[in-house]
Amino acid sequence: MNGISARRIGALALRYLYLLRSSRIRVIELAYWPTVQMILWGFITRYLASHSDVLNRATGLLLSGVLLWDILFRSQLGLSVVFFEELHARNLAQLLISPLQPIELIIALMAISLVRTVLGVGIAVLLAIPFYGFNLFSLGLPLAGFFLNLLLMGWAIGLLVSALVLRYGMGAESIAWAAIFALAPLCGIYYPVATLPAWLHPLAWALPASHVFEGMRAVLLDHTFRLDYMLHALLLNVGYLGLGIGVFLATVQQARERGSLLQSGE
Amino acid sequence: MAEPAVIEVENLSKHYGPVRAVDGVSFTIVRGATCALLGGNGAGKTTTIAMLLGLLLPTGGQIRILGEDVPRHRQRVLPRMNFSSPYVDLPQRLTVAENLTVYARLYGVRRVRERLAALGRDLDIDVFFKRPYGSLSAGQKTRVALAKALLNEPEILLLDEPTASLDPDTADRMRRILTDYQRQSGATLVLASHNMSEVERLCDQVIMLRAGRIVATGAPRELIHRYGRKDMEEVFLDIARGIQSGEVVE
Numbered sequence: 001m002n003g004i005s006a007r008r009i010g011a012l013a014l015r016y017l018y019l020l021r022s023s024r025i026r027v028i029e030l031a032y033w034p035t036v037q038m039i040l041w042g043f044i045t046r047y048l049a050s051h052s053d054v055l056n057r058a059t060g061l062l063l064s065g066v067l068l069w070d071i072l073f074r075s076q077l078g079l080s081v082v083f084f085e086e087l088h089a090r091n092l093a094q095l096l097i098s099p100l101q102p103i104e105l106i107i108a109l110m111a112i113s114l115v116r117t118v119l120g121v122g123i124a125v126l127l128a129i130p131f132y133g134f135n136l137f138s139l140g141l142p143l144a145g146f147f148l149n150l151l152l153m154g155w156a157i158g159l160l161v162s163a164l165v166l167r168y169g170m171g172a173e174s175i176a177w178a179a180i181f182a183l184a185p186l187c188g189i190y191y192p193v194a195t196l197p198a199w200l201h202p203l204a205w206a207l208p209a210s211h212v213f214e215g216m217r218a219v220l221l222d223h224t225f226r227l228d229y230m231l232h233a234l235l236l237n238v239g240y241l242g243l244g245i246g247v248f249l250a251t252v253q254q255a256r257e258r259g260s261l262l263q264s265g266e
Numbered sequence: 267m268a269e270p271a272v273i274e275v276e277n278l279s280k281h282y283g284p285v286r287a288v289d290g291v292s293f294t295i296v297r298g299a300t301c302a303l304l305g306g307n308g309a310g311k312t313t314t315i316a317m318l319l320g321l322l323l324p325t326g327g328q329i330r331i332l333g334e335d336v337p338r339h340r341q342r343v344l345p346r347m348n349f350s351s352p353y354v355d356l357p358q359r360l361t362v363a364e365n366l367t368v369y370a371r372l373y374g375v376r377r378v379r380e381r382l383a384a385l386g387r388d389l390d391i392d393v394f395f396k397r398p399y400g401s402l403s404a405g406q407k408t409r410v411a412l413a414k415a416l417l418n419e420p421e422i423l424l425l426d427e428p429t430a431s432l433d434p435d436t437a438d439r440m441r442r443i444l445t446d447y448q449r450q451s452g453a454t455l456v457l458a459s460h461n462m463s464e465v466e467r468l469c470d471q472v473i474m475l476r477a478g479r480i481v482a483t484g485a486p487r488e489l490i491h492r493y494g495r496k497d498m499e500e501v502f503l504d505i506a507r508g509i510q511s512g513e514v515v516e
Contacts, residue, residue, distance in 0.1 A: 011371030018364045019357065022398070090355040094414075097319045098372045099345045256323045259282070262316055262354070 004107070008100050012108035016082055017115070030116055034070040034124035041066040042132040060134045061220055065189045067125055067136050068146055068216060072187075072209055073180055074120045075154025076161070078113030080176045083162040087170060093261050102252045106245060109162075110155050117151065142219050145230045146212050152237040153208045157183075159244030163251040166260075188213045208233040208240065269296040272422060272454050273318065278327035279478075280313050287313045289478040290327070295471065297421075300448065300455040302465045305475035306506040311458040314475070315424050318456070319349055331422065345373060350415035351426035352408055358400025362391060362410050365399050366417065373418035385413040388443060404431040412440060416447060423447075425457040429464060437461075441468060462498040472498075474505050481505055 020026060045062045086092045095105065128134045137143060161176045186200060187209040196204055204210045215229035255261045273295040280288040288310040295301045303311045316322035317329060320340030329336040334343045356365045363382065370378040386392030389409045394402060399410060408431055415423060428444065429437035441464060448455055459465055465472060466486045474482040474489070482489060482505060486498050493501045 007374065008372055011368055014371065015357065015360065015364075015368040018360050018368070022359045085357070089357040091357050093321060093354045094356065094369075095372075097321055097344065097347075097349050098369065099341060099374070100372055101341060253323075256321065259280070259287075259313070259316065259322045261321050262312070 004101065004104055005099075009104045009108045009111065012095070012100060012105065013111045016108065016112035019082075019085065020112075020116070027119065030074075030120035031123035034067070034074065034121050035127055037066050037070060038063065038124040038128050039131065042128065042134070045132070060136075060138070061217065062190060063128060063132065063134050064136060064139065064216055064220060065213065067121060067128070068150060068212065069184070069187070069189045069209075070121045070124065071117055071147055072150040072154045074117040075113050075151045076158040076180050077154075077176065078116035078120075079109045079155055079158030080161045080165070082112050082116075083109055083158075084165060084170070084173060084176070087165065096252070096261060102249055103245070106159065106248060109158070113155060113158065114151065117154070139216070139219055140225075142215065142225050142230070145234075146216060149208050149212050149230070149233040149237055152241050153233075154180075156237065156240035156244035159241075159248045163244075163248045166248075166251050166255055183207060183209070186210065192217065205232075206236065208236040211236070269298055271295065272297045272332055273456070274328075274330040275314075275318075276328045278314070278317060278329060279325045280310075280317060280322065281325045286478045288317070288324075291475070291478070291480050292327075293473055293480065293483065295454055295456065297454055298448070298452045299471050300457070300469045301471040301473060302469040303456065303458045303473050303475060304465065304502060304505075308477075309475040309506075310478040311475055312426060313478075315349075315426060315456070315458060318424060319347070320344065345418065346420060347422045347424065348373075348415040348418055348420040349424045349426070350408075350411045350428060352404070352411065352430050353426065354411075356399050356407075356410065356414065359398055361396050361398055362402070363395040365410070366413060369414050370417050375417055381417060385416060389413050390439075405433060405436055408432055409436070409440070412443070419451060420453060421451075422454045422456070425455065425459075427459060428457055429459075429461060437464075444468065462502055466498050474502075476505060476508065 041062050045059060049059050086095065096102070125136045128136065139146070157179055161179050164175055165172045186196070186204045187207055188195070188204060193201060193204045193210050193214060211229040211233035215226050218224050218226045218229065271294045275294070276292050278288055278291045279286065291310070291314065303314060305311050313322065317324050318331065318336065320336050323337055331343045332346055336343060360368070366382050366385070367378055370381060375381050383392070386395060389412060391406070391409050391413055394406060399407065402410065408429070412428065415425070429440050432440060444455065445468065447453065455468070457468070470485055472484060472486055472489055473480055484492065489501050490497060493504055495501050495504065
C-alpha cells in the first residue's frame with residue numbers, strides 16, 4: 001500500500017467544506033436539532049429539579065446527557081450522510097479512479113464529521129449558557145475524554161452504516177438514522193446502566209457510550225473522575241473503530257469485485 | 267524504433283456467475299496511440315475500461331499499465347492516468363471551479379490556478395467557472411468532465427463516449443482538443459464510442475468486442491478493407507449483428 005497523503009485528504013475535506021458552504025440552510029440545520037433538544041430538556045430539567053433529589057444535586061445531568069448524546073449522534077451522521085452525498089452525486093467512482101486511497105476517504109470523512117459535530121453541538125452548548133445558566137465545560141478536563149470517545153464511537157457506527165449502504169444500495173439509507181437510536185436505550189444517557197434489566201447489562205457495557213455516560217454522572221453527582229470508565233470506553237472504541245474501518249475497506253474491495261462502483265447512486 | 271507498449275492486457279476476463287462479461291481478452295496499446303474499443307451494448311467495453319482503471323477486479327488475466335500490475339499497484343499508475351465519461355458525474359452543488367480545484371489537488375497538480383485557467387480557455391468553460399456543476403447543460407458538463415480528465419496531463423486518457431450529448435460543432439472542437447493534446451503530450455488515448463466517423467477520424471487502432479470477446483482488431487482502414495465495406499459504420503453493424511464474423515484473436 002502506498003503512503004497516506006495529507007494533501008489528498010485535505011483535497012477531499014475541501015470538497016466537503018465547499019459542500020457545506022454551498023447551503024446556509026445546511027449549516028443552520030446542523031445546529032437546529034441539537035438546539036431544539038437542548039431547549040426541550042432544559043425546561044424538563046427545570047420542572048423535574050423541584051421534584052427530584054438527583055436533579056437537585058446536579059441540575060446539569062439531563063442537559064449534559066442530551067448534549068453528549070448529540071456528539072455521538074452528530075459524529076455518526078456527519079460521517080455517513082456525507083458519504084451518502086458521494087453516492088447521490090455519483091461521484092464515488094470518480095474518487096476511486098483518482099489517486100485517492102479508500103483509507104484517505106475514511107480520514108477525510110472523519111475530519112468533516114468532526115467539523116460538523118463541533119459546529120452543530122457547539123452552538124447548542126453555547127446557547128445553554130444564557131438560556132439555562134448551564135455550562136457543559138464545567139465538566140472540566142473529562143469533557144475532552146467524553147468528546148473523544150463519543151466521536152470515535154460515532155465514526156465506528158458511521159463507517160458500518162456506510163458500508164451497509166455501499167453493499168445494499170441507497171434503500172438501506174434509513175439505517176443511518178435508525179441504527180444509533182436502537183442503541184440509545186442501552187447507553188444509559190439519562191439513567192444509570194443499573195436501571196436496565198440485568199440481562200441487558202452485558203450489552204450495555206459493551207458500548208463505549210455507556211461508560212462515557214456513567215463517567216459523566218460520576219463527575220456531576222460524585223465529583224469524581226472515573227479513569228476506569230474512560231479507559232474501558234477507549235479500549236472498546238479502538239476495537240469498534242478497527243472493525244468499522246475493516247468492514248468499510250472490505251466492502252469497497254467487494255464492490256470492486258462485484259462491479260457496483262460504476263452503478264452506485266440513487 | 268517502435269513505441270513501447272503502455273497497456274498490456276493478457277487473457278483478461280470478468281465473470282458474474284455464469285455471465286462472461288469479458289472473456290479472455292488480450293491486446294496491447296503502444297505509447298501515443300489512439301485506440302477505440304467498439305462493440306454493441308453489453309459487448310464488454312465499459313467492463314474492460316473499468317478493469318483498466320482498477321475500478322473493477324478481473325476474474326482472471328493480467329493488466330499492465332505503464333509497466334505496473336494494475337490490480338496490485340493501481341495507486342502507482344492512477345496519478346498518470348485519467349478518465350472521462352458522461353455516465354460518471356461530479357458533485358452537482360459544487361461550482362465548476364470548486365470541482366476542478368478538488369480534483370487538481372487530488373491529482374497533485376502543482377499550479378492549480380494556472381492549470382484551471384488554461385483548461386478554462388482551451389475548453390471554453392471559464393465563463394461558467396462560478397456556476398454550480400448541476401446547473402450546466404449536458405454538453406457543458408461533458409466539457410467540464412473532459413477538463414477534469416486533462417487536469418493532471420495524463421499519459422493515458424480513457425474516454426467513454428467523449429462526445430456524447432454534444433452538438434456537432436462542440437463535438438468537433440472536443441475532437442480537435444483531444445488530438446492537439448495528444449500531439450503535444452504524446453499521450454495514449456483509449457476510447458469507447460458509438461460514433462464511427464469519430465473513430466475513423468481519431469483512431470489508429472480498433473478493438474472490436476462482441477459478447478465479451480475480441481472479434482476483430484486493426485486500423486479502421488484495414489477493417490473496412492477486410493470486411494469489404496465503405497466505412498466503419500457498416501463494419502460495426504456487421505460485427506455487432508454477427509452477420510459476418512471477423513477473425514477471432516486468441
